Amino acid sequence: MDEAAPEVRSRTQHQQEWAVLMHDLRTPLTVLMGRVQLLRRHMRRGDDAVQIDTDLEAIEAAIVRLTATVERLDRDRRS
Amino acid sequence: MPSGSSLIPSSLSPPSLDGHRSHILAINNDSAVLALFRDLLEEAGYQVSTQTYVDRDLTQIKALKPDLIVLDYMWANEDASWSLLQMLRMDPATASIPIVLCTGAVHEVKALQEHLVAMGVTVVLKPFNIDQLVDAIRERLGADRALRSIDMEG
Numbered sequence: 001m002d003e004a005a006p007e008v009r010s011r012t013q014h015q016q017e018w019a020v021l022m023h024d025l026r027t028p029l030t031v032l033m034g035r036v037q038l039l040r041r042h043m044r045r046g047d048d049a050v051q052i053d054t055d056l057e058a059i060e061a062a063i064v065r066l067t068a069t070v071e072r073l074d075r076d077r078r079s
Numbered sequence: 080m081p082s083g084s085s086l087i088p089s090s091l092s093p094p095s096l097d098g099h100r101s102h103i104l105a106i107n108n109d110s111a112v113l114a115l116f117r118d119l120l121e122e123a124g125y126q127v128s129t130q131t132y133v134d135r136d137l138t139q140i141k142a143l144k145p146d147l148i149v150l151d152y153m154w155a156n157e158d159a160s161w162s163l164l165q166m167l168r169m170d171p172a173t174a175s176i177p178i179v180l181c182t183g184a185v186h187e188v189k190a191l192q193e194h195l196v197a198m199g200v201t202v203v204l205k206p207f208n209i210d211q212l213v214d215a216i217r218e219r220l221g222a223d224r225a226l227r228s229i230d231m232e233g
Contacts, residue, residue, distance in 0.1 A: 026183035026205055027109050033206040034115045038122075054118070058111060065111075 024069045028062035035059045101220055102126040104145035106163070112151060120149075123213045137170055147177045147220055149212075168198050177219040181205055181212065 039055035103125045105116035113129040120127045128143050140148070150164065164180075167173045180195065182188050183205035188195065195202060203215050 022183065027112060030181075030183070030205045030207070031111045031115055034119060034209050037209045038115075038118060041122075058114065061111060 021069070021073070025066070028065040028069075031058060031062040032066075035062070100124065100126050101146040102128065102143070103147050103149060103216065104128045104130060104140065104143055105149045105151075106130045107151035109151075116149060119209050119212070120216070123216075125216075137166060137173055140167070141170075141172045145176060147179065147216060147223070149179050149181060149216070151181045164198070164200070177201070177223045179203060179212070179215050179219055181207065 035055050035058045039052065039059070042051050042055060103120050105113055105120070105127065106129075107113050107116070108131050110131075113131070117127045117129055128145065130139060148167070164178070167176065167178065177199070179201045180188070181203050185204060188202055188204075201215050201219050203212050
C-alpha cells in the first residue's frame with residue numbers, strides 16, 4: 001500500500017518526469033556530438049559519400065528528435 | 080587536427096600489441112546511440128557487439144565473452160542500469176569484465192562514486208568527445224591486460 005503523502009508523490013513524479021526529459025534531451029545531444037566529430041573525421045579523410053551520408057542522416061534524425069521534445073515541452077507548458 | 084591514432088582508417092587500425100582484436104559490447108536502449116558506438120569503435124579497430132536493455136539476462140553477455148562492456152547509464156531508467164551493473168559484478172562469469180560507464184547523470188554518478196570505484200568501473204560523462212571514450216577504453220583494456228599478465232606470472 002502506498003502511504004506516501006500527496007506532496008511526496010507529486011515531488012517523486014516531478015523528479016521522474018524531469019529525469020525522462022533530461023534523458024530525452026541528452027540522448028540526441030550525445031548522438032549529435034559524436035556524429036559531428038565522426039563526420040569531421042570522415043570528411044578530412046576523404047571517405048566515400050555513403051559514410052558521410054550515414055553521419056548526416058544520424059545528425060538529421062537527432063535534430064528531429066530534439067525538435068519533437070521541444071514541441072512536446074511547449075505543448076505541455078500551454079496546456 | 081586532433082591528436083592520437085583515431086584518424087587511422089579502421090581497416091588499418093592495429094588490433095593490439097598481441098594481435099588480439101578486442102571485443103567490445105555496447106549496451107544501451109537507444110538504436111541511434113548503439114549505431115554511434117558501433118561506427119566509432121569499429122573505426123578504432125575493435126570488434127563490436129551491441130545489445131539493448133530488453134535483453135537484461137546475462138546469457139547473451141556470457142556467450143559473447145566481451146573483453147570490455149560499454150554500459151550507457153540512464154538516469155531515466157536507473158533501476159534497469161544499476162541492477163544490470165550489479166548483476167554483472169555478482170556473476171563469476173562476468174565479474175572481471177572491465178566496464179566503461181557512459182552517462183549524462185552527473186549528480187547521480189557522483190553520489191554513487193565510491194560504489195563505482197569499488198566495482199572497478201570507469202565513468203565517461205556525456206556528452207563526450209569521441210576520443211575521450213576511445214582513450215578510456217584503451218586505458219581500461221591496457222590495465223586489464225597488465226593485470227592478467229601479472230596474475231599469470233604470479
